[in-house]
Amino acid sequence: MNMLRKLALAATAIAAMASFNTAFAADEVKLGFASLERDASPGAGRCPSCFNVFGEIEVKNIARNKEVWVWYNTGTGGWQTQKATYDAQIGNGKETWDFKIVLNNIFPATVQFAIQYKVNGQTFWDNNSTKNYNLGGTNAFNKLNTVNLFPSDTPVKAVIDQFQGSVILKNIARDKKVNIVYSLDNWVTTKVTSAKFGAMDTAAAESWGFITSIPAFDCTSLPNIQYYIAYTVAGVTYTDNNHGRNYKVNHFETFCPAP
Secondary structure, three states: OOHHHHHHHHHHHHHHHHHHHHOOOOOOEEEEEEEEEEOOOHHHOOOOOEEEEEEEEEEEOOOOOEEEEEEEEOOOOOOEEEEOEEEEEEEOOEEEEEEEEEEEEOOOOEEEEEEEEEEOOEEEEEOOOOOOEEEEOOOOOOEEEOOOEOOOOOOEEEEOOEEEEEEEEEOOOOOEEEEEEEEOOOOOOOEEEEOEEEEEOOOOEEEEEEEEEOOOOOOOOOOOOEEEEEEEEOOEEEEEOOOOOOEEOOOEEOOOOOO
């Protein structure tokens, strides 16, 4: 890399950081959640040093035409950008936008980022109060969010005759209860199963796991499992119902024979 290119990259990084440190948004844009996860897709070959960042962003629907970008830096190559894509309307004049950053082979897996929202000739930033967001390093679960209960992007699946998974929540107080409310018949009837404490994270987050029996199924009759999460702590119940849409299980393990 020649000297001019090095200087250009350095200038870009400095300009990006300056923008992050001086820009501010009230409720125009904010991080919903972000997760740094090892790439377990078949194409990655279960590469132990391949990681992806997934996330969700909430924006105020100021105008129809808008752009949402994630500026990120892994410590190698300077600042880069990834465009987010529209997900859904969530009420109160807000929308959700999703993003995925493919980090490929990188070790140690760390990334810092901020969110840029362009609309009506204006630019708004969510830069975590000028500190930028950081994933990786000592954060065992490698997850961030701005509410008390993490969205259910953690593993949830059905296996022959069981519904099982885990959720991540903020450790607000010692005594708490975590319930999974689910339905097998499109909410004609509901069932509740309790999650149990699994592990604590250094970032004051906890992992809770659950497993419950459901009617046995096979490859020709997959169940319709919908659910939401209710987290009760310090006299308050927080729910994650996927912005009113509830969650649906789409990961089934049935030990089906090969065709």
